[in-house]
Amino acid sequence: MTETSDTGPDLPEPSPSDEQRLAGAMLSALAGAATPADTDVDHRLTRASVSMRLFGRGETISIGKYQVERRIGAGGMGEVYLCEDQALDRKVAIKWVLGRSSATAQERLRREARALARLNHRNVV
Missing domain, CATH: 3.30.200.20 (Phosphorylase Kinase; domain 1)
Known part of the structure; x- marks a missing residue:
């Protein structure tokens, strides 16, 4: 039997680019479609909101x-x-x-x- 750790492996903190990719992927999955272009203000606000909730910070639009x-x-x-x-x-x-x-x-x-x-x-x- 293999022992497991409650803390999990030591992983680096996510970078801002990791956060943006994850937020974009989550939005795409939730929408069931391709991510809209970043020129869409409403989409950019949603991405910033998701990033804020997940990581405590988001981009300023x-x-x-x-x-x-x-x-x-x-x-x-x-x-x-x-x-x-x-x-x-x-x-x-x-x-x-x-x-x-x-x-x-x-x-x-x-x-x-x-x-x-x-x-x-x-x-x-």
Whole structure:
């Protein structure tokens, strides 16, 4: 009969690249499909969350100068994320337009931005 150890073999701590590969493999297995491209913000947030839960640390996700905190909504044009503008120490909402946008979609986004710019309310900065 072979003796077993309760502590197991001495193994090195996982590296950040090991953690990313494991998190990606777990997400792929859970989704039952290939891992989406790393340009997908929602996918990157999920990977960071899995890494945080498994290893106590995860990558910081940014869109330009804004640090992404979480997704707050989605619609026909894209997804909206709660972000932090660290330079100005304030929360902002960033709309991430999905796919290649047509000229019509770009104009619709401009109209939406102009409408939002006209808002004047104490809870809107």
